[in-house]
Every structure is written in C-alpha cells, then in structure tokens.
Amino acid sequence: MKLVIRSGKRRGQIFNSDGRTVTIGRDPSCTIRLDDSRASRQHALIEPAENGTWICRDLQSTNSTLVNEKEITTALLKDGDVIRIGSTEILCQMLPEASGSANPEIALAVNRETIELTLRSSSQLTPGRKSLQEVLFRLGLIADPALPPAKFIGKAMQILAESVPFATWALLTWKQGATEPAAVIGERLGRPVGAAEILRCSRLIERATRSRTGLIAGSRDCPDDPHSADAAIGSALAVPINAANNEQNVLYLDRGPEMEPFRREDLEQIVVIALHLQVDLQNIDLYLRLQGAFEDLRRSQSDLVRTEKMAAIGRLASGFAHDLNNPLSSLIGFLDLATRLAAKSIDEKAVEKLKRYLSRAHDAADYCQALSRNLLAFARQSPGGSPASKDYDVRATVDATINICDAALQRCGARVAIDVPNGLTLRGDPSALQQVLMNLLTNAADALCEVDTERARQIQVVARREDEGATIAVSDNGPGIPAELHERIFEPLFTTKASDRGTGLGLFVVRRIVLESGGKIELTSRPGTGSTFQIHLPSRQLGVAPDAVPPRQPAVIQGSRDS
Numbered sequence: 001m002k003l004v005i006r007s008g009k010r011r012g013q014i015f016n017s018d019g020r021t022v023t024i025g026r027d028p029s030c031t032i033r034l035d036d037s038r039a040s041r042q043h044a045l046i047e048p049a050e051n052g053t054w055i056c057r058d059l060q061s062t063n064s065t066l067v068n069e070k071e072i073t074t075a076l077l078k079d080g081d082v083i084r085i086g087s088t089e090i091l092c093q094m095l096p097e098a099s100g101s102a103n104p105e106i107a108l109a110v111n112r113e114t115i116e117l118t119l120r121s122s123s124q125l126t127p128g129r130k131s132l133q134e135v136l137f138r139l140g141l142i143a144d145p146a147l148p149p150a151k152f153i154g155k156a157m158q159i160l161a162e163s164v165p166f167a168t169w170a171l172l173t174w175k176q177g178a179t180e181p182a183a184v185i186g187e188r189l190g191r192p193v194g195a196a197e198i199l200r201c202s203r204l205i206e207r208a209t210r211s212r213t214g215l216i217a218g219s220r221d222c223p224d225d226p227h228s229a230d231a232a233i234g235s236a237l238a239v240p241i242n243a244a245n246n247e248q249n250v251l252y253l254d255r256g257p258e259m260e261p262f263r264r265e266d267l268e269q270i271v272v273i274a275l276h277l278q279v280d281l282q283n284i285d286l287y288l289r290l291q292g293a294f295e296d297l298r299r300s301q302s303d304l305v306r307t308e309k310m311a312a313i314g315r316l317a318s319g320f321a322h323d324l325n326n327p328l329s330s331l332i333g334f335l336d337l338a339t340r341l342a343a344k345s346i347d348e349k350a351v352e353k354l355k356r357y358l359s360r361a362h363d364a365a366d367y368c369q370a371l372s373r374n375l376l377a378f379a380r381q382s383p384g385g386s387p388a389s390k391d392y393d394v395r396a397t398v399d400a401t402i403n404i405c406d407a408a409l410q411r412c413g414a415r416v417a418i419d420v421p422n423g424l425t426l427r428g429d430p431s432a433l434q435q436v437l438m439n440l441l442t443n444a445a446d447a448l449c450e451v452d453t454e455r456a457r458q459i460q461v462v463a464r465r466e467d468e469g470a471t472i473a474v475s476d477n478g479p480g481i482p483a484e485l486h487e488r489i490f491e492p493l494f495t496t497k498a499s500d501r502g503t504g505l506g507l508f509v510v511r512r513i514v515l516e517s518g519g520k521i522e523l524t525s526r527p528g529t530g531s532t533f534q535i536h537l538p539s540r541q542l543g544v545a546p547d548a549v550p551p552r553q554p555a556v557i558q559g560s561r562d563s
Contacts, residue, residue, distance in 0.1 A: 008088030038086030145287030208238035235261035392430040420463040439506040440474040447478030469538040477530040
C-alpha cells in the first residue's frame, strides 16, 4: 500500500508500506510522525490482513480516527479511502502485486526534507560515481537559456550518467489533455530513440505523471520488445518535471537486465536533479518567448520606420515632381527652337555638331520629364491606370542612358563595355528601364571613384534574351559591397556615400520599379572584387501610368519670332 499525505504540515510526502505495519502518531518511533497537537502519541496503525487487504485500527486515541469522514475503531481499507487524523489527511492507494518481480515499485515525493536528506547522504553512494553536489555544480556551469532545450538536456544527461548510470534516457513532453506526447527526445546507448520505444513503459510514465511522483518499476511495467532482444529493460525510472505553457515533462531512464536495478538512492538523486532541470528548462522557455517577443517588436518597429520613410518619400517625390515638370516643358520648347535655328545655319560642320549636342540635351530633358512622371506615380503609392506600354529596343535604351550619364562616367574615368544583342526588345515604358540603368551606372561610377588610380576602371552592361523576357546585368570592378549591407542598400534613405553625394533613394527606386514590372533584382558582390546587379525582366513590363502627369504640350515662348 502507498500512503500519500494530502493535507497537513507534511503535505506531499509519500510512504510505501512494503507489506509491513504502519504506525501513525506524534511519537518519533511512528512510521508516519504527525506534528499535530490533536494526534495522540500512538494514534492509529495500518496493518496487512488476508488476501492482500489492509486494516486501519484506532489505538484508543484522544480525538478519534476518521475514514472517509466516519469515526472508526477498525475499518477495512479500499483504494482511494481517506484517513483523517487532526488536520492531516492520508490517501490510501492499493498497489498491484509485484508478480515475482525482484524490484517492486518505489515511490518518492518531491519535498524539502527529501532534498536535504539526499544532499547529506550523497557522499555515501557507490564509489566511483560523482557526488550529487558535483553533478549540480556541473549542471550549473552548462545552464544557458540561449541553448536549445534538446541540446541542453543532452549535455545534462551526459553529466547525470556519471552519477546514476543508465542505458536509455528520454524527456517526454505532453500538451494538457493529450494522450500522446507532443515531443520526445532521448538516446539509447548513443542512438536516438522515438516515442514508440519509450512508450513501452507507458504504464510507469502515466502513473508518475498522474501522481506527480517519482517512480521506480521493474520489468512488469516495461515489457520487453519482442522485435529487439538487446532492448530488454530490467528496471525503469520516471520523474515528472513541471513545464510552462500547459505542458507536462517526464524524465525517463531505464537499465538493461545486465545492469543493477535502480535503487531508492538513485531515485532520490534524480528527483533533486529534476528540480534543477525544471528551473533550467523554464528559463530556456522564458528566454525563447522573450526572444520571440523582441523579434516581433523589432519587426513592428522596422515596419513603422519604413512606413514613415515611405510617407516622407511620397511627400518629397510629389513636391519635387511638381516643381520640376514646369521648367522642363519650357526647356524642351527652347531646345525645339534651337534645333530649328541650327537647321538654317550655313556651316554644315557646326550644324552637325550643334545637332548632336542638342539631341543629347533633348534626350536628357525627355528623361527628366519621364523621371517626373515616375516620381508622381511613386507618390501615389500605386501605378494606377493602364501602363504606358510600347515595344522598345533594349540596345537603344542602353545607349541613350549611357549618353545621359556620359559626364559622370568621364569624371571617374570609367570605360563602359556594352554587350547587348541587336533586336532584343521588351514591351513597356522604356523610361522605367532607363531610370533603373541610370541609377546603376551612376552608382558604379561613384564606386569606381574610390579605387586606386593605377587600376583600370571598367563598367560592363550585358543583356541576354530569356524564355519569358530578358536579363540585364550591370557590373563594375570597384571596391565591392560587404555582405552585411546587401539587403540594407535597398532600404529607403540608406546610403554608404557621403552626405553631399547620396540620398539613399536610388537603389530603393530601382528595386521598386523592377518588382512592379514583375521582375527581380539580384546582387553579387564581395569586397575588393566589384559588384554585379542582375535584373530579370519579363517580356511585358508593368510600366508607369500615363495619367501620372498630363501629356507634355509644346512650349509656347512669348516674344519669339520663331514658332
């Protein structure tokens, strides 16, 4: 019979009768000593009777003995009966017969007296084994809330094995109300074990979990696996461990038949160590939850900052585009007049040169107006309307963009190599691709300004046809970009350039245009070897909405005789 104290000053203690008579009272010689003034020195006893039954007798106590709240002189006890003496309630649990097992079940409650007794007696354990104090000290050294639970338990079991040897260890985790474990981690003789192998001892594990008590059992609770002779179990041990989040952990150990069965001293040590592991596992759980909350907070903060940046960029783009578009119309009108004037010149050489320069100025002005249109569309947060789509030649767009960037390229002394096949076309707004290429080329030129003057500064633009579009790559042999900045350089308002050279918007706008066109952009770069931005574009791009700005009207120049 097992006696569990449910209430009173010794609440939580468990006594196993081991088939012997149990005395209850205030006298120190009693099996269950009660520190209660209402209990007599020799108050009651529980003794075995015939056929495995048990009898409770009142020993003419002063305040009587109650069984199930009824005063008794003699009572036949049944499983689940409650004996009350003063303020102490004792639950009776009938254990099944040992069926000839050499290792009958042993139970141990977790309480302060058990821990103190175990610590005092740990020096008397089998020679060659580590003491409990040393095991606890070493467990404290490996305790780290940043360790994954499985890794921490694995290290802890290695330390525990030097004090209490075993063949198999496992930590089983149940969700509240579940019938099967949600997780099982463990090893048997160095190899991982699964739930099916451990749950051969489900009876022992279930009883330990239900009673909240550490238990030892022999092979009657752990039947041998008929499919694996070397997996036979001689004795097993299970200790429940409190967990967080409505979960229940159980630490399970077993030994093979060739090993000495677990003893009460082993269980006492495991109970104390389990309390230590319980705190460590709860700390790990709290750390993981705190880390998750921190990551959520960091993502929310990043999203908030990005939203604020987007709003600021939208206001900036709207104002800039509005102010830029008005003088551009006049500029284009003056260029038209200059072109007509050049057509009337007598000097053909000067005319050709003037026409060439005017053509470039006209291209730059057209690009500025397209940029203005794109910025207005950007400020609206959505392209809107139908794309301004048309078929355009990629090589011609690349050449026009390089002409516009000619001044920046000459300033850094860069040589541009173009490898774009003729006849490669896309459908969409060519100014969108032009804006992408201009940002990449000017960034490459700025990067090349930082390299050693003895080194040749080169930029390469390569385009290739794909099954569903084209790939365009812009490469340079500049200083490269550190790996930790590969994602950040696409963030709005982030720049590695000096404050008078960079705004942090170029690559952000590039990626937005590419993504909204249904494409993607990839960066390959290492410090000292240069950088390559590779753009994959579909045959039909998204383009920019034509209604972002009204169509350009020819400029009217008051007072001019040429119209």
